Amino acid sequence: MTTPLRERALASRDATAAIAALDTTSKRRLLHRMADELAASATHVLDANERDMDAAKANGTSAAMLDRLVLDAPRIAKIVVAIRDVATLPDPVGVVTRRExxxxxxxxxxxxIPLGVIAMIYEARPNVTADAAALCLMAGNAVILRGGSDALHSNTAIAEALQRALMAEGLPEATITLIDDTRRETMVELLQLTDVVDLAIPRGGEGLIRFVTEHARVPVIKHYKGVCHLYVDRAADPSMALRLLVDGKTSRPGVCNALETLLVHRDAAAVFLPTAIARLRELGVEIRGDDATRALVPDVASATDDDYAAEFLDLVIAVRVVDDLEAAIAHIRRYGSDHTEVIATQDEAAADRFVHALRSAVVMVNASSRFSDGGELGLGSEIGISTTRLHAYGPMGAEALTVERFVVRGTGQVRHP
Incomplete structure (x- = not known):
């Protein structure tokens, strides 16, 4: 018996032919119309988001999750701009990457070529509804969106605006499909449609991503968590390092590219740490440190192994004093999540060693971890960050939603004459 979900998924698969056939000009026009429709629907989206926020607050949702969920006029304007940015990107479909x-x-x-049907499974962040749709369409894919119950009203309002643009351009509404049944059983069913779904991308907390990975029969792009480090080298500019620390930890602590651990070279610790900890505390950050850190600032709480492996997603940071660059690298290899690492140093050799010794998806030299984002790295927007070494690694834009195939042109050649 065909379930309602399967029927909708099959409609999404059928819609891939229409979106894959669009030329670049048509896709750009569609994306700009999507941006226009969303901008015109801003009041409706804000009203829907207010309903989600009221329910989340009543349920005792954490401040970090509320920050991911909330929309306001500037955030909606930013989503609109992100859609328009995707429209300006090079079209990845049909690009010949190699010829011989x-x-x-x-x-x-x-x-x-396009992947086909992308299942996007995500929590909170209503902006993902628009970002994922724009990127999938630019890459010639249909998308099935399954957001969380906490953002259902917001996601629905955004998806309806985007679907109006599809219909105005004569494209199937099923090109963007929002699943409004947020039960886990429905998610599992979606993840097992191996004849329909070509790729699943979960975006949210570690629990969601592990659930998706454990229950999926379709390929999954994932990252479990973002345990991002800043290493302050002995050759670091202290004022620069402090700026990187403050921006990375406090600008938006509830996102995956926020800093969670600070490592400081022993030779720099006595000068840097007391000032850095004092500044973080002014900004409301709780500090948990090792014995060497506590020797310099005695009232710091003692850090545990669990703290160094934690993605706090809050105004909390773990601190450790390390003997040298190699000790910092060893710490990151042990506790890191392959997301984003930062070194602050004026020593080019140290920077090069840091870059080459770590396999994380993004490595920054004298730049904030908060730049580990598709929009900031020139992708227009991102559908997620992959720490899985498959066809994509790091922030994923439109190109990462395509795959290379072989096209062979001959003049009648046969292998066995």
Whole structure:
């Protein structure tokens, strides 16, 4: 028996033919119309978000999750701009990434094509509804959106605006499908539609991502958590390092590219740490440190191994004094999550060693961890950050929603004459 979810998923699969057939100009026009529709629906979206926020507050939702959920006029304007930014990106579909002529005169090309149907599973952040839809459509894919119950009203209002743009352009509404049944059983059913869904991308807390990974039969792009580090080298500029620390930890502590651990070279600790800890405390940050940190600032709470492995998503940071660069690298290899690492240093050799020794998806030299974001890295927007070494690694934009295939052009060649 065909379930309602399967029927909707099949409609999404059927819609891929229409979106994949669009040329670049048509896709750009569609995205700008989506942005226009969302901007015109701002009041309706804000009203819907207010309903979600009221329910979340009544349920005792944490401040970090409320920050992810809330929308206001500037945030909606930013979502609109992000859609328009995606419209300006190079179209990845049809790009020939490599061409060579074989000795038998076969011309072998590698060409980017859409993946097909993307299942986007996410919590809180209503902006993901628009970001994911825009990126999937730019890459010629249909998208099935399954947001959390906490943002259902917001997601619905945004999706309806985007679908109006689809219909105005003569495209199937099912090109963007929002699943409003937020039960876990429905999510599991979606994740097992191996003949329909080409890729699942979960975006949210570690619990959600592990649940998706454990129950999916379709390929999954994932990152479990963002345990991001700042290492302050002995050759760091202290004022620069402090700016990186404050921005990385306090600008938005509830996001995955926020700093969670501060590592400081022993030679820099006596000068840097007392000032840095005092500044963090002024901004409301709780400090948990090792014995060397507590020797410099005695009233710091003692850090545990669990603290160094934690994604706090809050105004909390773990601090450790390390003997040298190699000790910092060893710490990150042990406790890191392959998300984003930062070094503050004026020593190019130390920076190069840090970059080459770590395999994290993003490595920053003298730049805030908060730049680990598709929009900031030139992708226009991002559908997520992959710490899984599959076809994509790091922030994923439109190109990461395509795959290379081989196109072979001949003049009648056969392998066995």
């Amino acid at each position: 002529t074989r000795p038998n005169d076969l011309v072998v090309e590698r060409v980017r």
